[in-house]
Amino acid sequence: MIELLRRIIRFAVVIVVAFLGLVMALILTFSTLIAIIFLLVIARLRGKPFEAKEYWMARRSGRKSTSTQGSLSTKDVTDVESRDVR
Numbered sequence: 001m002i003e004l005l006r007r008i009i010r011f012a013v014v015i016v017v018a019f020l021g022l023v024m025a026l027i028l029t030f031s032t033l034i035a036i037i038f039l040l041v042i043a044r045l046r047g048k049p050f051e052a053k054e055y056w057m058a059r060r061s062g063r064k065s066t067s068t069q070g071s072l073s074t075k076d077v078t079d080v081e082s083r084d085v086r
Contacts, residue, residue, distance in 0.1 A: 043050035
């Protein structure tokens with residue numbers, strides 16, 4: 001009898017976890033759909049067509065390598081000195 005109760009509880013837990021996974025997948029799907037619709041509306045308001053490939057290429061070209069930005073450029077390092085602190 002106890003074994004049957006354990007199986008029922010285990011089955012219920014698996015069903016609940018599967019249902020939560022389904023809910024999370026649906027939330028991800030709908031939030032992605034809303035984001036794409038938002039991007040399409042903004043592109044239409046600007047008068048430009050929205051293409052995902054063009055969008056990602058524009059975002060990628062906006063980024064620059066971190067080694068050429070700021071004061072920590074690799075060109076700035078000329079010597080390294082180390083000391084033993086006791």
